[in-house]
Amino acid sequence: MKSAISILRQCGIQPTPQRIAVVESVLISTAHPTADEILVFARKKCPTVSRATVYNTLNLLVEKRLIGMQAIREGAVVFDPNIQKHHHFIDEDTGDIYDIPWDQFEVRGRKAFEDFEILDVQVIMRGKRRKK
Amino acid sequence: MKSAISILRQCGIQPTPQRIAVVESVLISTAHPTADEILVFARKKCPTVSRATVYNTLNLLVEKRLIGMQAIREGAVVFDPNIQKHHHFIDEDTGDIYDIPWDQFEVRGRKAFEDFEILDVQVIMRGKRRKK
DNA sequence: CCTTTTTTCTTGACATCGTCTAAACCGATA
DNA sequence: TATCGGTTTAGACGATGTCAAGAAAAAAGG
Numbered sequence: 300m301k302s303a304i305s306i307l308r309q310c311g312i313q314p315t316p317q318r319i320a321v322v323e324s325v326l327i328s329t330a331h332p333t334a335d336e337i338l339v340f341a342r343k344k345c346p347t348v349s350r351a352t353v354y355n356t357l358n359l360l361v362e363k364r365l366i367g368m369q370a371i372r373e374g375a376v377v378f379d380p381n382i383q384k385h386h387h388f389i390d391e392d393t394g395d396i397y398d399i400p401w402d403q404f405e406v407r408g409r410k411a412f413e414d415f416e417i418l419d420v421q422v423i424m425r426g427k428r429r430k431k
Numbered sequence: 432m433k434s435a436i437s438i439l440r441q442c443g444i445q446p447t448p449q450r451i452a453v454v455e456s457v458l459i460s461t462a463h464p465t466a467d468e469i470l471v472f473a474r475k476k477c478p479t480v481s482r483a484t485v486y487n488t489l490n491l492l493v494e495k496r497l498i499g500m501q502a503i504r505e506g507a508v509v510f511d512p513n514i515q516k517h518h519h520f521i522d523e524d525t526g527d528i529y530d531i532p533w534d535q536f537e538v539r540g541r542k543a544f545e546d547f548e549i550l551d552v553q554v555i556m557r558g559k560r561r562k563k
Numbered sequence: 564c565c566t567t568t569t570t571t572c573t574t575g576a577c578a579t580c581g582t583c584t585a586a587a588c589c590g591a592t593a
Numbered sequence: 594t595a596t597c598g599g600t601t602t603a604g605a606c607g608a609t610g611t612c613a614a615g616a617a618a619a620a621a622g623g
Contacts, residue, residue: 349602351581351601351602352602355582355601370502371555372502373610374610375581376581391550404538405537405538405540415529418559423503423553423555425549429547429548447571447572481573481574483610486611507610
């Protein structure tokens with residue numbers, strides 16, 4: 300995997316210890332962390348990093364399309380290191396979010412939308428993970 | 432349209448002036464109001480109603496499946512008087528939410544989910560309304 | 564009617580999320 | 594050293610949403 304520094308440079312963002320900590324925290328994650336979860340994680344690498352910097356950096360990364368931002372859960376936006384098109388399943392018991400491969404669904408009839416310019420489509424499922 | 436009182440009675444919720452004001456505010460709406468927007472509206476009918484009561488009543492209505500609750504926008508949950516299955520389009524410029532008829536999309540491949548019990552599915556589109 | 568009990572409502576406190584601002588803090592350059 | 598940009602920080606702020614304690618209102622029972 301590419302280093303955080305080169306990722307930041309490539310996007311024209313000046314690498315700093317704080318930003319590197321945030322990038323490493325969010326890109327390593329396989330889950331869908333909130334900003335405050337990323338803050339906790341980033342402080343393990345850079346103990347002095349502030350909340351504002353984490354928010355600023357995350358917003359920068361979203362702008363540069365290095366990560367996604369999903370408003371699909373109550374309470375807080377979550378960030379998504381997976382920028383491939385995909386769908387989401389949300390476990391209503393735990394709040395956990397699972398990625399669902401893009402081709403798992405067929406979305407049809409999109410042509411009917413003349414009045415709207417569709418920039419993003421996704422299927423959102425909610426339910427419970429079966430106890431097994 | 433049914434009166435708010437009979438709707439509440441039918442669900443075993445004691446009708447009170449406060450609850451009636453909330454029910455009328457949210458059921459009359461054709462949009463997707465937030466709790467605070469409903470508070471403002473309800474106060475026109477019942478000026479002393481408090482924030483806590485609005486939140487409590489809305490949660491009651493959601494429990495009884497009289498309205499829907501959608502966590503699809505940043506900042507605040509929105510409530511949805513339309514409880515038929517449907518999809519949503521979100522205008523990223525204005526934050527407006529439009530209902531999309533259920534049969535506008537075909538969602539396939541659902542059988543693949545053995546590990547999950549799917550309680551709700553919807554397609555969420557984001558984009559811009561075309562200026563015309 | 565008049566109590567008692569239960570339900571509901573309100574107020575205010577509280578926690579969380581996310582943004583903003585002013586000041587401090589670099590690091591490079593002259 | 595002095596200065597100049599960009600970056601970070603701490604804290605204030607507003608908005609969302611929940612909670613607890615007491616006030617108020619409604620129901621129940623005599």
